[in-house]
Amino acid sequence: MLNFTSTVRVAYSDTDQMGYVHHNNYVKYFENARWEMFEQMGIPYSEIERKGYMLPVIRMDLKFIKPVLYDELLTIETILQKISEARLIFRFKAFNEKHILVNKAEISLAFIDAKTRIPCIAPEFICEKIAIHRIL
Amino acid sequence: MLNFTSTVRVAYSDTDQMGYVHHNNYVKYFENARWEMFEQMGIPYSEIERKGYMLPVIRMDLKFIKPVLYDELLTIETILQKISEARLIFRFKAFNEKHILVNKAEISLAFIDAKTRIPCIAPEFICEKIAIHRIL
Amino acid sequence: MLNFTSTVRVAYSDTDQMGYVHHNNYVKYFENARWEMFEQMGIPYSEIERKGYMLPVIRMDLKFIKPVLYDELLTIETILQKISEARLIFRFKAFNEKHILVNKAEISLAFIDAKTRIPCIAPEFICEKIAIHRIL
Amino acid sequence: MLNFTSTVRVAYSDTDQMGYVHHNNYVKYFENARWEMFEQMGIPYSEIERKGYMLPVIRMDLKFIKPVLYDELLTIETILQKISEARLIFRFKAFNEKHILVNKAEISLAFIDAKTRIPCIAPEFICEKIAIHRIL
Numbered sequence: 122m123l124n125f126t127s128t129v130r131v132a133y134s135d136t137d138q139m140g141y142v143h144h145n146n147y148v149k150y151f152e153n154a155r156w157e158m159f160e161q162m163g164i165p166y167s168e169i170e171r172k173g174y175m176l177p178v179i180r181m182d183l184k185f186i187k188p189v190l191y192d193e194l195l196t197i198e199t200i201l202q203k204i205s206e207a208r209l210i211f212r213f214k215a216f217n218e219k220h221i222l223v224n225k226a227e228i229s230l231a232f233i234d235a236k237t238r239i240p241c242i243a244p245e246f247i248c249e250k251i252a253i254h255r256i257l
Numbered sequence: 258m259l260n261f262t263s264t265v266r267v268a269y270s271d272t273d274q275m276g277y278v279h280h281n282n283y284v285k286y287f288e289n290a291r292w293e294m295f296e297q298m299g300i301p302y303s304e305i306e307r308k309g310y311m312l313p314v315i316r317m318d319l320k321f322i323k324p325v326l327y328d329e330l331l332t333i334e335t336i337l338q339k340i341s342e343a344r345l346i347f348r349f350k351a352f353n354e355k356h357i358l359v360n361k362a363e364i365s366l367a368f369i370d371a372k373t374r375i376p377c378i379a380p381e382f383i384c385e386k387i388a389i390h391r392i393l
Numbered sequence: 394m395l396n397f398t399s400t401v402r403v404a405y406s407d408t409d410q411m412g413y414v415h416h417n418n419y420v421k422y423f424e425n426a427r428w429e430m431f432e433q434m435g436i437p438y439s440e441i442e443r444k445g446y447m448l449p450v451i452r453m454d455l456k457f458i459k460p461v462l463y464d465e466l467l468t469i470e471t472i473l474q475k476i477s478e479a480r481l482i483f484r485f486k487a488f489n490e491k492h493i494l495v496n497k498a499e500i501s502l503a504f505i506d507a508k509t510r511i512p513c514i515a516p517e518f519i520c521e522k523i524a525i526h527r528i529l
Numbered sequence: 530m531l532n533f534t535s536t537v538r539v540a541y542s543d544t545d546q547m548g549y550v551h552h553n554n555y556v557k558y559f560e561n562a563r564w565e566m567f568e569q570m571g572i573p574y575s576e577i578e579r580k581g582y583m584l585p586v587i588r589m590d591l592k593f594i595k596p597v598l599y600d601e602l603l604t605i606e607t608i609l610q611k612i613s614e615a616r617l618i619f620r621f622k623a624f625n626e627k628h629i630l631v632n633k634a635e636i637s638l639a640f641i642d643a644k645t646r647i648p649c650i651a652p653e654f655i656c657e658k659i660a661i662h663r664i665l
Contacts, residue, residue, distance in 0.1 A: 138411075145282075146281075149281060178321055183317050190575075268425050274549075275546075288404070413585065416585070453590070454591075460646075
């Protein structure tokens with residue numbers, strides 16, 4: 122199981138007229154968090170695409186526990202929960218500055234061959250990096 | 258069970274560099290679809306807010322079945338699946354122009370008192386409208 | 394001079410915590426308006442891309458005259474102001490339901506060859522359609 | 530004249546199917562940059578709102594000089610160009626990692642009394658902080 126912690130500052134444009142972060146922004150926060158994790162592991166997402174693979178989201182399940190305000194600093198915990206032949210499953214927890222859990226999510230991605238646009242098995246250069254980081 | 262059908266045209270700004278609709282846009286499509294449904298039922302969301310209530314999303318679970326391209330016209334089927342004392346649960350299906358299911362979602366909302374910002378039971382003016390439309 | 398009128402309903406996710414439409418959304422409203430205009434003229438933007446051209450924005454100048462609220466229906470007047478060898482200049486006016494001008498903009502786009510990613514002159518199939526619609 | 534430099538990493542959701550940053554995202558980058566500047570000056574925007582003022586954008590003029598790709602790190606130079614009785618005018622320059630200018634903008638904001646929603650003169654607590662930082 123691979124863990125990663127990152128932070129994100131809530132932008133003004135992320136709020137809506139309730140005065141809270143609009144629910145679709147968590148999707149962006151978690152997307153940025155998982156690619157920051159991969160960047161740290163030596164497999165930046167831009168390289169994955171350059172090598173001919175794409176990783177579209179095939180499922181996302183988010184629970185909104187506490188509302189979040191403009192300018193709050195969120196801490197995101199990212200866990201690479203599962204790697205199957207053709208999929209990655211990530212879990213995310215977002216905490217506010219008082220260490221209160223504000224959001225919990227599970228997001229699944231599939232490996233796609235960018236040329237054929239057909240699902241494919243996880244390429245070796247990714248599996249290797251994940252294996253190395255599991256051991257560390 | 259209440260049904261509603263609406264359409265949405267995919268905007269250029271909804272795409273990402275994969276050439277598909279970025280996954281966070283479905284969240285907006287479904288938000289617009291449910292408030293169009295409520296508008297048709299005589300309870301526009303702007304009136305709900307004016308009367309002192311808010312309906313934040315507390316959970317959303319989306320499955321991405323087929324990628325969608327710029328300029329496609331999606332048909333959204335919205336079902337008001339369940340109304341409990343304090344919650345609404347919606348189900349959504351999005352179809353492309355070839356009538357192929359591209360996305361399936363379940364999204365739950367909670368009634369909040371806008372003044373106290375505390376969860377509350379569904380206000381009568383909403384329950385009444387829902388009851389009328391169930392019978393029709 | 395080519396004119397086109399379209400409408401857009403303000404989505405909840407377009408608001409921010411001031412309770413108004415966040416300023417970056419007008420950019421999307423005007424983008425959708427100009428491609429609706431081109432669609433009507435028989436040159437949908439998706440076809441322009443399929444034929445190997447892109448039309449990125451090279452300048453945008455927007456004036457925010459009146460704030461706009463959630464659920465307002467805006468009427469957008471689009472004018473294709475100028476066509477030079479390599480550019481299109483559009484002017485936009487957005488009006489609220491009381492016919493009050495809420496936003497005014499000028500947005501310039503350049504023709505780019507999608508393969509070389511180098512600026513190019515306006516392709517004939519676009520110039521022809523524009524010429525036809527000028528005469529009508 | 531007050532200067533401030535900040536950075537922003539281009540998110541995947543900021544790209545469109547051209548493979549470049551969609552033009553409306555620069556608006557967010559510059560909004561975040563100016564409030565980071567104000568935060569550094571001891572007047573976070575959240576405090577401005579808490580004290581009863583709002584600063585909506587009344588004009589924005591952006592020039593797109595070079596396209597920007599996913600995952601690029603942009604350096605934003607923010608200049609508080611002018612403070613009049615009722616307005617702030619900011620200038621922005623965005624540079625890519627090769628120090629090439631990619632975007633140039635001028636964005637004007639007006640002071641609004643949040644209660645009456647009427648334009649007002651710049652509150653003293655902001656003018657003071659700006660005056661202090663001009664001298665430094």
